[in-house]
Amino acid sequence: MSTFEGRDGTALIVVDMQRDVVAAAVDRDGVTARIADLVARARQAGVTVVWIQDTLDGAVGEDGWRIVPSLVPTADEAVVAKEHGDAFEGTSLEAVLAKAGVGALVVCGAQSDACVRSTIHGGFARGYDVMLVSDAHTTADLTSYGAPPPRQVIAHTNLYWSYQSAPGKEARVLEAAQVMFGG
Template sequence: MIKNSALLIIDVQEAMFSKDTPAHNGDECLEKIKRLAEKARRKGIPIIYVQHQSSEENDPLEEGSPGWEIHSSIKPEKEDWIIAKETPNAFYKTKLHSELKKMGIVHLVICGVSTEMCVDTTCRSAYSLGYDVILVKDAHTTWDSPHLNAQQIIEHHNKVLSSWFVELQAAEDINFDFSESQINSEVTE
């Protein structure tokens, strides 16, 4: 087992799964992320929660509000990391990159919300920083847009991101037993 891997869970917060504006296949996505976290814990793989926070009053993700909380179905445990962010990029103006480097992490398994914003941006940034990235193709979600429905957005981003930036794997296929040959990144400063 390779200990230089981590599970990165992006913006899986209560507001993202509200009854008023539920994410596409939200319950299914939450269940897959929960199982991924359980597998990671059994293997001793670090879990990093990225938590979007808004400074705007009455924003559903306003820091400290009920919607801002990590979703109750996947609550972090004491050994897990929580990284706060204010933009779609989990690396921009956060401690994520420096914390991953301290832990010797070079391989990231990414899942979360929302496909075309924070998941996409973070995958591209991770690749640009030299991380090997697996995007869990069935454990990220979003909402319908005026131009595409959520499933089309997810499929489109899986295709685009896998053409250059990530390897795609289904949640059930991820076991966190990466071989040395799969870890070939050199993470940049």
């Protein structure tokens, strides 16, 4: 139902699951396991998997910049480097998705209140159907900066995205176990 004609494909977008980004994230291991399962199911269904990797203020190539060891992109999967919260801004993401005929995004990763949030909005504003995987995104404790506790941030992100709407495109929230690829 996206606004793109002839782009009926779906892509799993894995945002910033890097060692430093998720080092202090709530339910890191559970989220990582659910993302690994999503990746495996997407690959099995022939769904495009795209990995987003933040440049982390110049830490490219350092250990903390690397994607967590249990999530490994294959040689044929795009890894898109970004400098901004929205993975579409100043990156090749749109070109990667267009080439693959993608009009629908399934989004997971980190951090819920930053890059995940920016990317789901960025995709939706550009015309994509966007599904947020409710139990496959996480964030760190930023209460010292005035943010709510991490579990409340995650719950609120799921809540407000479930009410997102616009003509010609769909926003949804599903748990990882409910996500169906290829059917």
